[in-house]
Amino acid sequence: MNVGKHRYQGAGVTFEIPLEPSDALHGTFGISYEGPRFTAQTDGRTLWVDCKSFGSVTEGDVVDFYEYPTIKVNGVVRESAAPNKSSNSDAHCVRAA
Secondary structure, eight states, X not given: OOXXXXXXXXXXXXXXEESOSOEEEEETTEEEEEOSSOEEEEXXXXXXXXXXXXXXXXXXXXXXXXXXXXXXXXXXEXXXXXXXXXXXXXXXXXXXX
């Protein structure tokens, strides 16, 4: 049953997320989302979900979380990218207060 989606846009990227209680900030800087099942963030270049990189995104991309934990970018399933030990993933990690 399709119960609807939130659509958040920021830095040229769109997040589509099932309707559920959540907090989101979005604008030219990107999107920062925190919900009951997962967190997600983008700066318009990289997609982070639950503190893991899911690779690059670009302007016009649509990230669909409707079937979470399956994540789709432009209709294509996206897997978590291999960890990059030289980057500070905590800097891109949304955490509950």
